[in-house]
Amino acid sequence: xxxxxxxxxxxxxxxxxxxxxxxxxxxxxxxxxxxxxxxxxxxxxxxxxxxxxxxxxxxxxxxxxxxxxxxxxxxxxxxxxxxxxxxxxxxxxxxxxxxxxxxxxxxxxxxxxxxxxxxxxxxxxxxxxxxxxxxxxxxxxxxxxxxxxxxxxxxxxxxxxxxxxxxxxxxxxxxxxxxxxxxxxxxxxxxxxxxxxxxxxxxxxxxxxxxxxxxxxxxxxxxxxxxxxxxxxxxxxxxxxxxxxxxxxxxxxxxxxxxxxxxxxxxxxxxxxxxxxxxxxxxxxxxxxxxxxxxxxx
Amino acid sequence: xxxxxxxxxxxxxxxxxxxxxxxxxxxxxxxxxxxxxxxxxxxxxxxxxxxxxxxxxxxxxxxxxxxxxxxxxxxxxxxxxxxxxxxxxxxxxxxxxxxxxxxxxxxxxxxxxxxxxxxxxxxxxxxxxxxxxxxxxxxxxxxxxxxxxxxxxxxxxxxxxxxxxxxxxxxxxxxxxxxxxxxxxxxxxxxxxxxxxxxxxxxxxxxxxxxxxxxxxxxxxxxxxxxxxxxxxxxxxxxxxxxxxxxxxxxxxxxxxxxxxxxxxxxxxxxxxxxxxxxxxxxxxxxxxxxxxxxxxxxxxxxxxxxxxxxxxxxxxxxxxxxxxxxxxxxxxxxxxxxxxxxxxxxxxxxxxxxxxxxxxxxxxxxxxxxxxxxxxxxxxxxxxxxxxxxxxxxxxxxxxxxxxxxxxxxxxxxxxxxxxxxxxxxxxxxxxxxxxxxxxxxxxxxxxxxxxxxxxxxxxxxxxxxxxxxxxxxxxxxxxxxxxxxxxxxxxxxxxxxxxxxxxxxxx
Numbered sequence: 001x002x003x004x005x006x007x008x009x010x011x012x013x014x015x016x017x018x019x020x021x022x023x024x025x026x027x028x029x030x031x032x033x034x035x036x037x038x039x040x041x042x043x044x045x046x047x048x049x050x051x052x053x054x055x056x057x058x059x060x061x062x063x064x065x066x067x068x069x070x071x072x073x074x075x076x077x078x079x080x081x082x083x084x085x086x087x088x089x090x091x092x093x094x095x096x097x098x099x100x101x102x103x104x105x106x107x108x109x110x111x112x113x114x115x116x117x118x119x120x121x122x123x124x125x126x127x128x129x130x131x132x133x134x135x136x137x138x139x140x141x142x143x144x145x146x147x148x149x150x151x152x153x154x155x156x157x158x159x160x161x162x163x164x165x166x167x168x169x170x171x172x173x174x175x176x177x178x179x180x181x182x183x184x185x186x187x188x189x190x191x192x193x194x195x196x197x198x199x200x201x202x203x204x205x206x207x208x209x210x211x212x213x214x215x216x217x218x219x220x221x222x223x224x225x226x227x228x229x230x231x232x233x234x235x236x237x238x239x240x241x242x243x244x245x246x247x248x249x250x251x252x253x254x255x256x257x258x259x260x261x262x263x264x265x266x267x268x269x270x271x272x273x274x275x276x277x278x279x280x281x282x283x284x285x286x287x288x289x290x291x292x293x294x295x296x297x298x
Numbered sequence: 299x300x301x302x303x304x305x306x307x308x309x310x311x312x313x314x315x316x317x318x319x320x321x322x323x324x325x326x327x328x329x330x331x332x333x334x335x336x337x338x339x340x341x342x343x344x345x346x347x348x349x350x351x352x353x354x355x356x357x358x359x360x361x362x363x364x365x366x367x368x369x370x371x372x373x374x375x376x377x378x379x380x381x382x383x384x385x386x387x388x389x390x391x392x393x394x395x396x397x398x399x400x401x402x403x404x405x406x407x408x409x410x411x412x413x414x415x416x417x418x419x420x421x422x423x424x425x426x427x428x429x430x431x432x433x434x435x436x437x438x439x440x441x442x443x444x445x446x447x448x449x450x451x452x453x454x455x456x457x458x459x460x461x462x463x464x465x466x467x468x469x470x471x472x473x474x475x476x477x478x479x480x481x482x483x484x485x486x487x488x489x490x491x492x493x494x495x496x497x498x499x500x501x502x503x504x505x506x507x508x509x510x511x512x513x514x515x516x517x518x519x520x521x522x523x524x525x526x527x528x529x530x531x532x533x534x535x536x537x538x539x540x541x542x543x544x545x546x547x548x549x550x551x552x553x554x555x556x557x558x559x560x561x562x563x564x565x566x567x568x569x570x571x572x573x574x575x576x577x578x579x580x581x582x583x584x585x586x587x588x589x590x591x592x593x594x595x596x597x598x599x600x601x602x603x604x605x606x607x608x609x610x611x612x613x614x615x616x617x618x619x620x621x622x623x624x625x626x627x628x629x630x631x632x633x634x635x636x637x638x639x640x641x642x643x644x645x646x647x648x649x650x651x652x653x654x655x656x657x658x659x660x661x662x663x664x665x666x667x668x669x670x671x672x673x674x675x676x677x678x679x680x681x682x683x684x685x686x687x688x689x690x691x692x693x694x695x696x697x698x699x700x701x702x703x704x705x706x707x708x709x710x711x712x713x714x715x716x717x718x719x720x721x722x723x724x725x726x727x728x729x730x731x732x733x734x735x736x737x738x739x740x741x742x743x744x745x746x747x748x749x750x751x752x753x754x755x756x757x758x759x760x761x762x763x764x765x766x767x768x769x770x771x772x773x774x775x776x777x778x779x780x781x782x783x784x785x786x787x788x789x790x791x792x793x794x795x796x797x798x799x800x801x802x803x804x805x806x807x
Contacts, residue, residue: 168410170403177389177400184387187351188401188455189372 003264007143012263015148017256018155018217019044019210019227023234024252025162025245026206032166032243033199034179038094039079040207041231042101047072047211049105052124052222053112061127061150061216068216069208075101076204084196098231106224118223126220127151151213158209163245175199176243210234236283240290251286258282301378301458301490302327303348307357310343317343319514320357325459325492330485332493332501332522335511336534336731337702341494342384344511345461348492349381350374372401380457382448384464390437394430395419398451422453427483441589442473449480459490466500470589471759471792478504496534496732498527510534535732551580553616554631554720554751555601560610562593562600570596572775573610578720583743583752585766585783587759589795593775594755595637598724601753602634603627614720628657631719635709635726639702643709646698650690651679653697654712678715686711687737703734710741721745721752727761739765759788759795773797 003009023040030037047068054060054067079097082088106116113119127150136146166172174195178185182192210230215222233255241248258279265275303325310318318340325331333341346352348359350368358365361377368374371381388397395415404414416432423429430447431439439447445465452460462481466474481491481504495501501508502522510518510533518533555578562571571593578584588594599605601612603624611620614630622630636642644653655675658664664675679693688707690700697705706726713721723742727735742765746752756762762769763783771779771794779794 164409169408170405170410171408173392173396173400173403173410177392177396180389180391181387183385184389184397184400187371187381187383187387189370189375190401 003268004261006264007140009260009264010144010257011148013257013260014144014253015152015217015256016259017253018149018152019213019230020234020237020255021155021159021249021252022210022213023207023231024237024241024248025159026203026210027234027238028162028166028241028243028245028248029175029199029202029206031238032176032179033196034182035083035196035200036090036094037079037200037203038091038232038235039075039097040203040210040234041227041229042094042097043072043075043079043204043207044211044214044231044234045098045101045105045225045227046075047208048214048226049108049211049222051208051212052119052215055125055216056121056123059123059125061125061212064125064216065127065209065212068212069205072208072211073201073204076200076207079204080197080200084193084200102225109222109224116224118221120221124215124220124222126216126218129218149213149217151209151217154209155213158206159245159249162206166245171195171198179243207231233279233283236287240286242290242293254286255279255283302362303379303459303490304360304363305344305348305357306360308344308347308354308359309356310340310347310352310354316514318347318354321511321514321516323509323516323519325490326507327490328485328488329506330481330491330493330504332495332505332508333511334495334498334501334508334530334534336496337729338731339511339534340514341511342463345381345463345492345494348374349379349461351381375455375457378456378458379461380452380455380459381461382445382452382463382465384467386444386448388436388444388447391435393433393435394439394447395432397436397447398430398432398454402455419450419454423450426450426453426480426487428453428480441468441591442470442476445469445477446480453489458488459492460484461492461494463494464496465493466495466497467757468590470795471788472796473792474500498530501530502527512536531732551582551749551751553577554580554614555753556611556613556616557601558611558613560597560600560612561608562596562605563608564596569608570775571600574772574775574777575610576770576777578751578753580719580749580751581746582768583746583754583766585762585769586753586755586772587762587769587791587795588757588772590757592772592795594772595724596775597772598637598722598753598755602632602636602722633713633718633721635706635713635721635723637724637728639705639709640698644697644705647696649694650683650688650697650700650708651676651693653708654679654682654715656712658712658716682708682711682715686741703730706730706738707734710738714741714745717748718745718750721750722755723752724755725757726754727756727758759791763788763791771795 023044027037027040050071051064051068055064075097079093082093083090109119110116129147129149132146136142174185174190175198178192178195185192185195214226237248237251237255240251262275262278266272305321305323308318308321321344335341343352347354350371350373366377395412398419399415403410405411419432428446428450430443430450436444436447449460465477469477485491493505502525505522507521508525509516510530512534558575559573560571561569561573564570574597576584586594596605600607603622607620611618613619614627614632617630619627619630640646655664659670664671676693683690683693686707688711689704697708700708726738726742742752742754754762754765766783769781769783770777771791773795774797778797781791
């Protein structure tokens with residue numbers, strides 16, 4: 001039982017929730033704009049690969065983050081052009097991009113680094129972990145919160161920023177209005193196309209950070225299909241939160257915690273498959289609850 | 299801030315339709331100018347041009363003598379022209395405040411200053427005596443309040459000329475009265491109001507000047523003081539119309555439809571029809587009046603068999619059909635004219651003759667060994683087209699190509715083809731022109747005269763009053779009153795529809 005509240009479990013839960021959180025916050029903007037975006041997965045994977053490239057060539061995780069974000073933005077732009085301007089089906093484009101990103105990053109891995117499967121290279125520099133001066137000496141809390149990766153703190157700051165953008169900026173209000181009633185936005189003399197693009201690009205930006213965390217959050221390696229379904233779990237958090245930042249954040253944390261718990265539980269003699277399954281079962285449960293709630297709310 | 303609008307030779311074509319044909323109109327500043335006409339007369343298109351949503355193919359717009367060209371609504375707004383659309387342009391789960399400022403948010407560095415907005419709006423609401431609850435989400439407001447939000451929104455955006463498109467179609471008579479008072483207040487403060495409607499009584503009540511449109515042209519313009527309902531109707535239709543009907547005499551027939559303590563829940567599990575009981579007799583038209591969204595639509599769906607009932611029973615001709623399928627109910631003699639003729643009443647892609655046959659295809663008369671007897675079917679369909687005066691190029695065109703009025707006639711023709719025992723008519727004349735309305739109403743009455751029972755559910759109070767022997771009023775899922783048309787007034791029914799006591803209350807707001 002004590003494993004549930006073990007500070008190490010919680011700390012690892014927070015860490016594992018970071019990529020989900022970044023991607024889900026991004027997906028929240030597209031959700032608000034009423035764009036059903038399943039391409040989160042491909043944006044993450046694309047950025048994961050290019051952040052490794054950046055980190056490798058410039059020997060700096062920050063360069064990795066920059067390149068990862070740029071790559072994810074480019075992929076998001078492709079998604080936007082195809083769905084907004086050419087009117088392609090979002091699901092079809094999303095599936096194509098998710099499969100395409102897997103293939104493209106695998107090929108690029110071989111072309112650029114001459115390896116297959118995974119890349120372990122001393123030139124890859126991860127973000128460092130940092131201790132928080134006073135907090136670190138607080139018992140329990142210090143163990144959970146302090147000593148995390150820089151990107152973890154960046155994620156926390158981003159979550160707060162996203163809330164403000166969503167509720168207190170002109171752009172945020174317009175994106176939310178767009179998803180509910182595009183005609184209201186249009187009769188206000190605004191361009192629905194512009195705000196659809198902005199939502200998708202914001203999603204690209206945040207998925208860029210999400211993807212960067214995978215190789216540069218401490219692992220310092222890239223492996224094929226590194227996102228491994230995290231984009232879909234993020235999508236589940238988005239749907240559960242239904243456009244409300246607080247709920248999206250909470251769901252992301254729960255999913256990350258479940259993953260950490262699954263890892264810990266492997267040492268307790270439970271069948272491995274059952275344990276590994278649990279985060280996904282939880283995801284489905286959350287989706288079920290989220291949907292029920294939405295139906296009840298009309 | 300007073301603005302005079304001149305429309306000169308405005309012409310707008312849509313594929314296959316000349317919506318506006320060299321329209322000229324002068325709208326004087328500080329007046330209420332009504333534009334009346336049947337559906338499809340070109341009123342809404344004209345107003346969408348004036349508000350910048352459409353661009354005219356020809357002609358010009360002058361504001362205070364200066365020629366203007368609006369590429370989008372924002373440009374029209376900048377010249378002080380704002381529109382309150384028939385379908386409100388509100389975002390349901392945002393607050394009233396956010397809805398009003400959307401697109402015109404006072405802000406600093408991209409961040410909205412809601413306190414500034416609140417101050418500006420408080421002043422505006424005081425100045426025009428239009429109060430709206432700024433912090434409530436729009437979906438929690440009654441429709442009349444949502445409309446007021448739309449008006450405040452237009453004023454906030456700097457409208458000097460307000461275009462109201464069919465504003466009373468969603469209001470009770472009392473709420474309309476309140477709206478008219480608000481319009482008067484606006485005009486007294488120098489605003490100009492353009493009032494689009496096809497309800498002639500209210501146009502005469504509120505307007506200073508009236509332009510009448512027909513087939514994309516202005517066929518008459520006159521001061522309201524010189525107009526009567528009769529002259530306006532003649533201008534609109536191009537001939538005299540008879541709008542007064544006498545409902546059939548006292549019903550003495552057997553009960554045909556018996557609804558007992560019926561409760562219906564919606565998808566959310568809320569009771570939208572609560573313990574409703576009534577009976578419709580042979581030879582009787584029972585009208586149900588109510589503001590849209592008070593359970594009438596669910597009531598009808600449950601009786602027709604489109605949604606399950608939660609409790610209670612439904613009998614047609616003493617047969618229990620509570621759990622019966624739509625098909626079985628139709629076999630018991632039920633027919634249905636649905637509110638939504640385009641999606642429920644017809645299959646738009648299918649040929650007209652197929653639409654006329656739907657529901658009868660299994661009759662022995664029309665099919666043999668599972669194959670349609672096309673010659674008989676064709677004769678049946680062309681007979682209906684002739685009998686009901688459906689204007690169509692042929693029997694083989696897709697039903698969706700017919701005009702609204704003709705599509706409605708086709709549905710009426712099909713439903714009345716084989717002499718129904720029970721007719722459920724739901725807003726049977728919504729959105730169709732006066733000529734078709736007159737026809738459909740006459741047909742509905744004939745069903746009752748021929749010994750059938752009619753349940754008429756309509757949002758058009760005048761229609762309910764003109765056709766029914768007896769009127770039930772629904773409010774929040776319950777029957778809140780029963781009246782005889784001869785012994786009641788629109789005002790009394792309106793109060794019932796609003797859920798208020800009928801006597802002793804006088805509420806100006």
